[in-house]
Amino acid sequence: MTRASGWGALVALAASLSASPLGRALAYRTHRAGPHVAAFRRALGLTAAALATVHGALALGTYLDAEVELAWELAWTRAGLLAWLILAALAVTSSTRLVRLARVRAWKPLHRLAYVAGLLALQHVLLAPLASRGAALALLGATLALGALRALPRPDAAPPEP
Amino acid sequence: MERSATQTWIVVLALVLWAAYPEPSIGAALAAYALAWLGVNVLAVLRPRVLELTRGRAAVLVLLVALPALSQATRVGSRLLGREGLEGLEHLSAARIRLERTPSIAPPLVAADRPQTFYVHAPGAREVFVRLGPRGPRLEARALGEGLFRVLYDPRADGLADPPDGDVQVAIELDGHAHERRMSAVRPLPHPRGLAAAPDGRAAVALSEETDEVFVLDEAGLRHRLATEDGPTDARFVDSETVVVSHRYADALTWLDARDGRVLRRRTVGPFGLRLAVHHGASLLALGQGGARPRLLLLEARDGRPRAEVETGFEPDHVTFGPDAETVVVSSVRPPALHRFRRTGDGLEEDRPPLWLGRPAVTLAASPDGAVLVVAVTDYQADGPPHLGNHFVQDQLVIVDVERWAVTGTRLTARRSSRQTNPGNLDRGGSPMGIQLGAGGTWLVAFAGTDEVWRWSDAPDVPPVVYPLDAHPLAAPHGVAALADGGFAVSSPADGAIGLFSTEGALRQLVRLAPDDAALRRTNPRARERRIGERSFYESTRAGISCQSCHLHGGSDGARHNIGGATRVATLDARGLMGTPPYLRDGGYVRLGSLHELATSLYRGYLRPQRGRRAGLERFLEAQPRPVSPRRLEGRDEARERRGLSVFVRARCPLCHAFPAFTNLGQHPVRSLFPDAQDLADPEVDTPSLLGLHGSAPYLLDGRAETLEEVFRVHDPAHRHGDTAALSDAELGDLVHFLEDL
Numbered sequence: 001m002t003r004a005s006g007w008g009a010l011v012a013l014a015a016s017l018s019a020s021p022l023g024r025a026l027a028y029r030t031h032r033a034g035p036h037v038a039a040f041r042r043a044l045g046l047t048a049a050a051l052a053t054v055h056g057a058l059a060l061g062t063y064l065d066a067e068v069e070l071a072w073e074l075a076w077t078r079a080g081l082l083a084w085l086i087l088a089a090l091a092v093t094s095s096t097r098l099v100r101l102a103r104v105r106a107w108k109p110l111h112r113l114a115y116v117a118g119l120l121a122l123q124h125v126l127l128a129p130l131a132s133r134g135a136a137l138a139l140l141g142a143t144l145a146l147g148a149l150r151a152l153p154r155p156d157a158a159p160p161e162p
Numbered sequence: 163m164e165r166s167a168t169q170t171w172i173v174v175l176a177l178v179l180w181a182a183y184p185e186p187s188i189g190a191a192l193a194a195y196a197l198a199w200l201g202v203n204v205l206a207v208l209r210p211r212v213l214e215l216t217r218g219r220a221a222v223l224v225l226l227v228a229l230p231a232l233s234q235a236t237r238v239g240s241r242l243l244g245r246e247g248l249e250g251l252e253h254l255s256a257a258r259i260r261l262e263r264t265p266s267i268a269p270p271l272v273a274a275d276r277p278q279t280f281y282v283h284a285p286g287a288r289e290v291f292v293r294l295g296p297r298g299p300r301l302e303a304r305a306l307g308e309g310l311f312r313v314l315y316d317p318r319a320d321g322l323a324d325p326p327d328g329d330v331q332v333a334i335e336l337d338g339h340a341h342e343r344r345m346s347a348v349r350p351l352p353h354p355r356g357l358a359a360a361p362d363g364r365a366a367v368a369l370s371e372e373t374d375e376v377f378v379l380d381e382a383g384l385r386h387r388l389a390t391e392d393g394p395t396d397a398r399f400v401d402s403e404t405v406v407v408s409h410r411y412a413d414a415l416t417w418l419d420a421r422d423g424r425v426l427r428r429r430t431v432g433p434f435g436l437r438l439a440v441h442h443g444a445s446l447l448a449l450g451q452g453g454a455r456p457r458l459l460l461l462e463a464r465d466g467r468p469r470a471e472v473e474t475g476f477e478p479d480h481v482t483f484g485p486d487a488e489t490v491v492v493s494s495v496r497p498p499a500l501h502r503f504r505r506t507g508d509g510l511e512e513d514r515p516p517l518w519l520g521r522p523a524v525t526l527a528a529s530p531d532g533a534v535l536v537v538a539v540t541d542y543q544a545d546g547p548p549h550l551g552n553h554f555v556q557d558q559l560v561i562v563d564v565e566r567w568a569v570t571g572t573r574l575t576a577r578r579s580s581r582q583t584n585p586g587n588l589d590r591g592g593s594p595m596g597i598q599l600g601a602g603g604t605w606l607v608a609f610a611g612t613d614e615v616w617r618w619s620d621a622p623d624v625p626p627v628v629y630p631l632d633a634h635p636l637a638a639p640h641g642v643a644a645l646a647d648g649g650f651a652v653s654s655p656a657d658g659a660i661g662l663f664s665t666e667g668a669l670r671q672l673v674r675l676a677p678d679d680a681a682l683r684r685t686n687p688r689a690r691e692r693r694i695g696e697r698s699f700y701e702s703t704r705a706g707i708s709c710q711s712c713h714l715h716g717g718s719d720g721a722r723h724n725i726g727g728a729t730r731v732a733t734l735d736a737r738g739l740m741g742t743p744p745y746l747r748d749g750g751y752v753r754l755g756s757l758h759e760l761a762t763s764l765y766r767g768y769l770r771p772q773r774g775r776r777a778g779l780e781r782f783l784e785a786q787p788r789p790v791s792p793r794r795l796e797g798r799d800e801a802r803e804r805r806g807l808s809v810f811v812r813a814r815c816p817l818c819h820a821f822p823a824f825t826n827l828g829q830h831p832v833r834s835l836f837p838d839a840q841d842l843a844d845p846e847v848d849t850p851s852l853l854g855l856h857g858s859a860p861y862l863l864d865g866r867a868e869t870l871e872e873v874f875r876v877h878d879p880a881h882r883h884g885d886t887a888a889l890s891d892a893e894l895g896d897l898v899h900f901l902e903d904l
Binding site: 063064065067070073074075076077078079082085086089103104105106108109110112113116120123126127128129130132133134137 | 168169188192196202203207258263817818831837846
């Protein structure tokens with residue numbers, strides 16, 4: 001259960017980070033703005049945060065014997081903890097209402113930390129004793145490959161004149 | 163403009179805050195970013211105009227801050243990588259992926275000098291073959307169950323890998339489909355060791371276990387270079403014309419004519435023959451034998467007819483006769499003691515309690531009359547635990563009166579000479595490795611740590627005559643033998659040479675059995691690197707400590723040492739390490755070569771300059787194969803092994819001790835597995851490979867378990883170390899049997 005929730009969180013985060021470039025690619029083909037990309041991205045991000053919370057709670061409660069200091073002391077558990085903190089902060093600030101209430105001005109600079117969360121999650125998996133490194137690197141490869149789709153021009157550009 | 167300005171300001175402020183924080187860490191960087199973000203948000207609400215920047219000014223600001231930040235990052239970069247566990251990540255990941263990617267094979271080392279066992283993890287395969295290189299032998303794998311296959315390889319019977327030394331493209335054939343994998347082959351050079359003189363001193367014999375050779379020398383030089391059976395471990399003159407040879411992998415003793423090299427006879431005694439002793443007067447031979455049931459044998463010296471034997475309960479190491487033919491003294495590594503046996507009819511009995519040394523005998527020799535033994539140890543503690551000093555090593559010779567069965571004196575050998583360049587250096591008498599006691603109370607001692615031979619008197623106040631070997635390619639000398647003309651012979655396994663010296667210590671002749679360094683640089687650079695590593699392994703540092711001091715010949719002295727923590731931990735075996743990073747108990751070293759820093763920092767470096775030590779040490783250590791399991795040669799109970807494997811899987815051991823290397827190379831918090839572990843210096847423990855377990859007691863993170871049964875029954879009260887709580891005694895027995903087979 002601990003590992004399943006961890007991998008679920010990682011896949012959801014990778015999908016969330018890939019949502020925009022994928023949406024851009026789809027819109028490029030259809031010359032229309034990507035439909036509901038933001039909604040997908042948000043949903044996937046919240047899923048990642050939720051699963052990361054479950055994963056962390058289970059790991060802390062069983063594997064780490066509720067020793068938070070130990071989780072902070074070891075490099076790989078610390079990376080996971082930091083990734084979760086970022087995802088939690090992003091989850092809280094993903095609510096438009098809450099953002100307006102708190103008068104958050106620099107929303108994007110905060111949510112760009114999703115990439116940092118992704119890197120920290122990758123560090124966590126690569127150093128974790130029970131995780132498959134091959135699978136982690138395959139997921140990274142897929143995410144980077146999809147990320148390359150960002151190179152495509154924005155979907156609101158009109159097609160060239162014949 | 164506002165969007166880019168806030169991001170720019172956040173980055174700038176975060177860099178400034180992070181640079182000011184003394185500890186380089188990712189957490190600190192994130193905290194700095196969070197604080198900067200908060201600050202910029204507050205400013206954006208209260209004074210938004212403060213944050214306005216043109217693109218040009220933004221670029222300048224970023225540059226002004228980025229440059230010092232980058233400089234800071236460069237300075238703390240390696241500390242940061244180390245703290246975050248990212249050092250050597252590529253190397254670690256490659257090793258793990260190599261094992262995860264099925265079909266996978268372990269260990270990755272193919273040694274040309276001994277039988278080996280490989281394991282292949284090929285889930286779902288029915289038939290598996292392994293070909294060791296394009297023109298190498300094709301070996302059939304035997305299914306054990308659970309997707310695990312075993313491959314038995316004997317280079318003498320099956321042929322060498324292709325190439326025999328270097329990277330090998332191995333093909334693992336699963337049901338007819340080939341999958342390429344990379345392994346490393348090592349073909350050791352001749353390593354002459356174990357010099358023993360003939361009774362008349364007119365000849366000497368040495369052997370090379372790595373190349374299955376025996377070398378007979380006389381005052382003129384090399385008389386014969388003879389091929390012998392698999393894995394010669396000792397050779398002794400039965401008389402001036404006959405040499406007897408014991409073997410580790412062949413199941414026989416062989417007798418050779420020292421004049422013309424003919425094989426005179428052989429006698430089957432079983433494999434794992436170890437050291438020999440000869441009593442010329444009574445024409446008796448004593449043989450120590452390892453394996454699953456170690457024993458001491460007394461045989462007729464001329465033809466090997468058995469006279470007496472005893473199961474010792476420990477693996478006999480050095481063997482010698484006492485004052486008479488009825489008395490045999492044997493040393494052991496575990497326990498670190500001397501044992502005296504007396505013949506009783508066709509048996510042998512240990513007639514006195516073991517003489518406790520504290521650390522095992524590195525070598526020993528008996529006086530010609532057998533009354534006195536001189537034993538080389540790295541510390542001597544007759545009673546109580548060994549010294550608790552940090553990395554305590556104190557090379558010395560212990561003198562034993564065999565009849566009284568008591569230690570009558572000790573002599574420290576490690577000392578300073580006038581050539582020491584820094585205060586506190588120990589530059590003489592490091593690592594006594596070969597001893598011969600002559601008539602008239604003369605001792606010849608070869609020192610592998612400081613490359614010298616001493617001619618010493620048994621009178622304690624007489625200083626030794628020192629013969630330095632620095633000028634000769636005889637590094638890390640192991641064997642020494644006095645010759646009839648007053649000279650002596652010295653063997654150097656690392657350099658593959660034997661030197662014949664005059665009474666004055668002048669080199670009369672150098673017998674090269676392996677290519678010299680210059681030739682190796684041209685023909686086999688890897689072998690040259692291994693040689694540099696081997697020399698470094700045995701070489702004493704300024705602190706008087708070498709790798710050999712605790713890792714006897716690459717293995718373990720079986721002792722517990724204080725290595726800087728509050729408790730003593732057992733010495734790890736340094737063999738079979740290839741492909742299993744990271745290293746040490748906590749996994750703190752990503753590469754084997756990184757352990758070189760222990761020598762340069764903790765032990766204050768080496769006495770002699772030598773380039774390429776780090777790479778050489780890595781090559782040498784990686785090239786050390788695991789010892790052969792007794793059941794590999796003595797026979798297996800395959801049904802019981804399969805039951806044991808099934809228990810291994812049911813107990814969820816493969817979660818961490820994954821096939822085929824029986825480790826997934828992961829590190830766990832110690833208290834997650836062993837909640838009762840206290841006073842440990844490291845919070846993490848590396849998952850060790852279970853290959854070669856049979857000879858590597860004690861077990862677990864600090865050697866707390868003396869046996870494999872104790873691992874499960876005594877040291878797992880919280881049942882975190884596998885699912886073994888519900889195992890019956892029979893199932894646990896099968897599991898232990900399986901583990902001992904690896």
